[in-house]
Amino acid sequence: MDCDNIFVCSSCMAAELHERHKFQEITEVYNTKKEVIKKDAKELENHISPTYDEIALDLENQLANLDKGYEKLTTTMSNQGEQCHREIDIVINKMNAELSEIKVKHRDILQKHLDETKQIQSLITQTMLTLKEIEKSTEVSPTLRYSSKIREFSKFPPKVQISLPTFIPNPIDHEKLYGLFGQITQLSTSTKDNVVSLNQSKNSVGELLDEPELVATIQTGYRHLRNVICLNEGNIWTSGMANDIKCFNVKGLLLQTIQTKSWDWPEIAVDNNGDLLFSAWHERTLNKVKSGQTEELIRLLGWKPVNLCVTSTGDLLVTMFSDDKTQYKVVRYSGSTVKQTIQFDEEGKPLYSRSTCSKYITENRNHDICVADFGAGAVVVVNQDGKLRWRYTGHPSATKNKSFNPYGITTDSQSRILTVDGTNYCIHILDQNGQFLRNIDNCDLKNPQGLCVDSNDNLFVCEFFGGNLKKIKYLN
Structure with a gap:
């Protein structure tokens, strides 16, 4: 029988059912839990929440700079296309469509990771509010029911790094126009674990x-x-x-x-x-x-x-x-x-x-x-x-x-x-x-x-x- 976290009165303590059990004063349990709550609240506020802010900001910056990066690629392709005049227009349109498809995939990947990060941030914010309420409260029951989520929130999502595709122009050959016009590389997506010590700041990746x-x-x-x-x-x-x-x-x-x-x-x-x-x-x-x-x-x-x-x-x-x-x-x-x-x-x-x-x-x-x-x-x-x-x-x-x-x-x-x-x-x-x-x-x-x-x-x-x-x- 699992008797953890069960209140027992002084009369029951003498009963045979509990004769081999160890007992703790409820005030000791309460004070211990209060310390855990205080520590978790500090950890969420000082370390975990700021880390998620950083991850979200990185994703938002990648999204904000996405159009500029793709505009440069489109300009490079257009400059190459001007030299080919009418014969290259069909190829340009086909490659622009291919690039647009890659851009959609690029955006979807970033947006997916950002949405997931935002969702976890919302849970963290709600948890922080709840912890503050418990801290201020003198009620015993919410404190005893509290279960730490630090381990769960400390499993940070991977850092998303997606390389823009590149366009590499080739010399023009009318017989092999499409094949020699250039190439658009596919999205290169890599993730690296965000490993952050709970007691020290994060080292810069790649140092x-x-x-x-x-x-x-x-x-x-x-x-x-x-x-x-x-x-x-x-x-x-x-x-x-x-x-x-x-x-x-x-x-x-x-x-x-x-x-x-x-x-x-x-x-x-x-x-x-x-x-x-x-x-x-x-x-x-x-x-x-x-x-x-x-x-x-x-x-x-x-x-x-x-x-x-x-x-x-x-x-x-x-x-x-x-x-x-x-x-x-x-x-x-x-x-x-x-x-x-x-x-x-x-x-x-x-x-x-x-x-x-x-x-x-x-x-x-x-x-x-x-x-x-x-x-x-x-x-x-x-x-x-x-x-x-x-x-x-x-x-x-x-x-x-x-x-x-x-x-x-x-x-x-x-x-x-x-x-x-x-x-x-x-x-x-x-x-x-x-x-x-x-x-x-x-x-x-x-x-x-x-x-x-x-x-x-x-x-x-x-x-x-x-x-x-x-x-x-x-x-x-």
């Missing part, structure tokens, strides 16, 4: 930690580990100086192995559908693995592919060197069609060194193309049109006195660029304009090479000798 933390180490089995790529923690693809590609889960369990031809030392990427891509430089091919089957996508003539990455629009960027080892370039593919070649600056000078050492490549959130050029000892960044933006050749340090030689390169959700300094055994973090922010040098990195950041901003780093893959937390 660099004072001391990065080594979270886990995965033994891949490679003698020489070169590459890692992962869109999420469910599938972590790795490759090395071997004729296979391995997929692990975050606990280090081997999920899948893909065999490649001998001595290909594949470089790897994952496309927007989650399919594995890899280069085979001896075979001069770029390949896709789908449903366990490998198919050849592209075969090069006169050039050998090295590193590769997939852009936000689904294009493939590939670094490659010529057979005579005198030239290096970056090529953008749409499917198997060459869309862009990046090789020289505006003065006709080579952007990249002639060294055949791996030149790791990645695309930043602002569509900059970032190449870690080991031979040049520099990170070379061009915009999406292939024009040089800046070069980074290292940061002077009393403890990092060897020359800067970048290997792997990746970017995070805040458009920061992370690159391995192979000779100083650390990782440089830069902002999108090439300004040095800090090093990661406290996680006992040994011969780091390839690296990647997953969708949750976890950093994975390959240790070349020994095959260890290290997971590092470097953001709040």
